[in-house]
Amino acid sequence: AQKITQTQPGMFVQEKEAVTLDCTYDTSDQSYGLFWYKQPSSGEMIFLIYQGSYDEQNATEGRYSLNFQKARKSANLVISASQLGDSAMYFCAMREATVFTGNQFYFGTGTSLTVIP
Amino acid sequence: DVKVTQSSRYLVKRTGEKVFLECVQDMDHENMFWYRQDPGLGLRLIYFSYDVKMKEKGDIPEGYSVSREKKERFSLILESASTNQTSMYLCASKGAGGISGNTIYFGEGSWLTVV
Numbered sequence: 091a092q093k094i095t096q097t098q099p100g101m102f103v104q105e106k107e108a109v110t111l112d113c114t115y116d117t118s119d120q121s122y123g124l125f126w127y128k129q130p131s132s133g134e135m136i137f138l139i140y141q142g143s144y145d146e147q148n149a150t151e152g153r154y155s156l157n158f159q160k161a162r163k164s165a166n167l168v169i170s171a172s173q174l175g176d177s178a179m180y181f182c183a184m185r186e187a188t189v190f191t192g193n194q195f196y197f198g199t200g201t202s203l204t205v206i207p
Numbered sequence: 208d209v210k211v212t213q214s215s216r217y218l219v220k221r222t223g224e225k226v227f228l229e230c231v232q233d234m235d236h237e238n239m240f241w242y243r244q245d246p247g248l249g250l251r252l253i254y255f256s257y258d259v260k261m262k263e264k265g266d267i268p269e270g271y272s273v274s275r276e277k278k279e280r281f282s283l284i285l286e287s288a289s290t291n292q293t294s295m296y297l298c299a300s301k302g303a304g305g306i307s308g309n310t311i312y313f314g315e316g317s318w319l320t321v322v
Contacts (some may be wrong), residue, residue: 200249
């Protein structure tokens with residue numbers, strides 16, 4: 091089974107609008123971490139935001155927020171006030187806390203976001 | 208800032224050649240990773256290393272090997288390159304410690320074309 095599922099291969103958003111990128115995850119661990127990364131066309135992966143499974147509040151970092159719904163196992167990324175520079179691939183990832191596999195990150199297949207002027 | 212440097216951004220190699228992809232990190236991280244990225248498949252883990260000379264297979268190790276002789280350097284080796292290994296390769300590193308906020312840091316990627 092897929093550990094991380096991103097069901098939106100491509101998304102479009104108007105500049106200055108908000109957009110939500112979907113991510114669902116699958117784990118039986120109680121302790122885990124959820125991450126979002128941005129990958130511009132240049133290729134580097136840029137860390138955006140982190141949510142721990144025990145964090146009660148949704149994580150926020152500037153214009154990025156993570157809508158964490160634990161019971162539904164979803165960790166959607168919300169980008170507010172989209173900018174042209176937000177056009178990129180976005181990857182959701184999870185790290186489980188089990189001792190043996192604790193250093194392995196699982197990545198989704200990504201969502202390509204295009205911001206339209 | 209953490210710096211993960213991949214030695215080659217773009218490579219073109221012939222089928223059957225031996226290929227080395229080098230990665231160096233400057234943060235004394237214990238853990239280093241090699242991923243392969245293909246459209247529609249996301250990132251897939253090839254190998255990771257949690258200490259010098261230690262390595263573990265990831266999801267797709269076939270056709271690859273790795274070397275970690277020094278803590279800061281993690282090399283990916285394609286013993287005999289094949290066209291289905293044409294891809295983008297990402298190196299990453301991470302420190303030891305708890306799960307909270309402990310993200311991995313990526314290099315800029317190496318685009319390998321095998322002809």
